[in-house]
Amino acid sequence: MFNAAAVEVDITPPVGVKMAGYGARLKASQGIHDPLKAQILFLELNDSRAVLISMDLLAVQAQFSKNMRAAITEKTGVAEDHVLIACSHTHSGPQGFNLDDLILQETQYETLQEITCQKIAGACAWAKGLLQPAVISLGHSTIDGLGLNRNDPQKGAADHQVSVLRIDEASGKPLAVLFNYGCHPTVMGADNLQISADYPGAARSMLKELYPQVVFMFTNSAAGDVSTRFTRRSATFSEVTRLGQIMGAAVLQAMNVAESFDPQTLKARVEPIDLPLKEFPTEAETQELLAEAKDTLSRMQAEHASAGELRKIITKIEGIEVFLLQIKYYKGKEKLQSELQSIQIGPLHIVAVPGEPFSKTFLDIKQRIQPDQAILVGYANDYKGYFPESVPGLPGTYEDFVSPFSSQAALIIKELAIKLIKEK
Structure with missing residues (x-):
């Protein structure tokens, strides 16, 4: 018997906390344009359970994920390696969750971390109590006018596919929708001091108007070199709404073509990974x-x-x-350690990457497997930064300089992801 439940909780921080995402932003938040949310999707198949979490945050470090997983396990009994924690990567959320970031050097907000952790752990327990028989479907659509390669918008790689995991009640009524797409939520720039979920939040708001009882959750994909830099018409909240509606329309299309599949297995696996640093x-x-x-x-x-x-x-x-x-x-260091995670639901593998993979990485993965077998989730469980792949003709980009990793790191991630997907 396959069961599912989904809930959403508010994780908006207090006004006055410093905001994450831009080193050029020197002032703290001054207001709330739209609330930040976290969504929890709780899945159960016989004796196996898994929890997928999406949060309107820039990124989280491994220690925060470790603490949250432990709290969720205590409240629900779900094994820690069966909990996936993903961030939308909004640049209009709070600091305090990614303290290892050398670039942004975030301010520590221990109380905010603790409250957020307890909110989400409690929401997981809430979702456990709502489990009901469910049907799962997978759909795809193509989006135009949102994300482009931000270094080469004409010829640079960008994955324009939107993947939608649709969960319905046994009656056929939609219960939850996870939509996955790779693009930086950076419509609002460094001068914005209003807390916001950016375009993924606007997409959810549009979709909620049509399906008020459905939990919509966004997970970012291979967004390392993709943004709205060349598609946004302005850095305004009206533009956030416009691009969010483009996103929402693509989700609706994928929802309506989604095909159900048999979730004959539900299992998870976490693999440690060594990420080689570049020669400086x-x-x-x-x-x-x-x-x-x-x-x-x-x-x-x-x-x-x-x-x-x-x-x-x-x-x-x-x-x-x-x-x-x-x-x-990084003088004297050769590598950093993190993890890759795979949650398998029948033929589908959701692969979680601890940072910002590039479009080429996921496009290559999809060429080597059946494309419907995988959803790649970035900004998940940990944050180690950009994972660039060498692209002829595009040396010396921002991402190349900011990433401490050699291009070998992306290749290691790619090969391990394919291994996790192919293993039964």
């Missing part, structure tokens, strides 16, 4: 790169380059400045 140049060489990039910016400004092109060189400068910090911080 000298500080002098990096300072020279920084000077060249600043000269390029000055020339482009004088030539009145477009906002999108200016943003590319500005983020490159920001990346080189972070690179200088990394040269010192």
